[in-house]
Amino acid sequence: MIDLKNIIVRFGDFEALHNINVNVDKGEFFTFLGPSGCGKTTTLRTITGFIQPAEGKVYVNDKDITNVPIEKRNIGIVFQSYALFPTMTVYDNIAYGLKIKKMKKDEIDTKVRTIAKKVDLSDEQLGKAVSQLSGGQQQRVAIARSLVTEPEIICLDEPLSNLDAKLRVQLRTELKHMQKEFGITSIYVTHDQEEALTLSDRIAVFNKGYIEQIGTPNEIYNHSATEFVCNFIGDINRLNDNIVSKLNEHGAALDPAWHHYIRLERLHVNSEPKDDDVILKGVVKSREYYGLYIKYYIDCEGQELKIIEKNDGINLYDTGDFINIVISARDLMSYPPKEA
Ligand SMILES: Nc1ncnc2c1ncn2[C@@H]1O[C@H](COP(=O)(O)OP(=O)(O)OP(=O)(O)O)[C@@H](O)[C@H]1O
Ligand SMILES: [Mg+2]
The missing domain is CATH 2.40.50.100 (RNA polymerase II/Efflux pump adaptor protein, barrel-sandwich hybrid domain)
Incomplete structure (x- = not known):
């Protein structure tokens, strides 16, 4: 489904990614895990199109999209900082992507209300300004906004890291349910090993711009391929x-x-x-x-x-x-x- 082939990314003289190879299957929940600065976000941004690799190719469904612009990739994106429009209502934030697609008003209305229900946002909340919502509610809006356009792929970069521990656990369970229900191929970035183990079908463990291991949570935890992985995952x-x-x-x-x-x-x-x-x-x-x-x-x-x-x-x-x-x-x- 998503194939990264021999990806090298440079920022000036600095090589941030050295020959990254990843295959993500359709419908899979795939996580990039690793310490700060190891290249998770850079790899994700290479998939979404914000970064052009110096070498290597990005394929989606066997089609080379390396030079396809961001807005043509049909990839939903959820960031750590929500990147919502704070003065717009929750409703307008969620509807934004559909309006850009010039969808009919009543069609937009149905879609917005359906997705809002799925992420547990009430009709009353839909009418509020985003700035009036709590962090967890704003995060739901961000997730709803990215799902409403029904992307084939969704990329989430530490979407829960600004939330308190309890809410994080609650939202990640919901996120996983939604992901399975919609069958969306998901790439999730985190440095939290527990989050990675509980959510993922497979995990890629990053270290200094390399991938140390790709495997299921059980393979990563019980059969760590390298000393780095065994120390990074769990105690x-x-x-x-x-x-x-x-x-x-x-x-x-x-x-x-x-x-x-x-x-x-x-x-x-x-x-x-x-x-x-x-x-x-x-x-x-x-x-x-x-x-x-x-x-x-x-x-x-x-x-x-x-x-x-x-x-x-x-x-x-x-x-x-x-x-x-x-x-x-x-x-x-x-x-x-x-x-x-
Ligand atoms: N625009 C940029 N210009 C220069 N260097 C960059 C740029 N973006 C990232 N880097 C560098 O590339 C490396 C990988 O960064 P990246 O953001 O991918 O790390 P990360 O794994 O997402 O870390 P974190 O967990 O802290 O978000 C880091 O050394 C970073 O300083
Ligand atoms: Mg990052």
């Missing part, structure tokens, strides 16, 4: 030499020169070891009680291990408790050291 423990050699004493064949990692929920406190599990001794340094789970900071073999345990309502370990940590070499993700 993780890097195991020190003592623990690595303990595992090797029990039959693992870990290269001590490599970097070995384990996710917090793959370590277990005082559980029954099975198969080739190894038991390490540790002392609880502190804990954080989250309700759904408990996070322990544990002193073990000269390093701190972080462990997440499901809150079973029975086992709760205190600071100073001696515990067994059950670990399996099968749960590690291992990476060769980077060449200097």
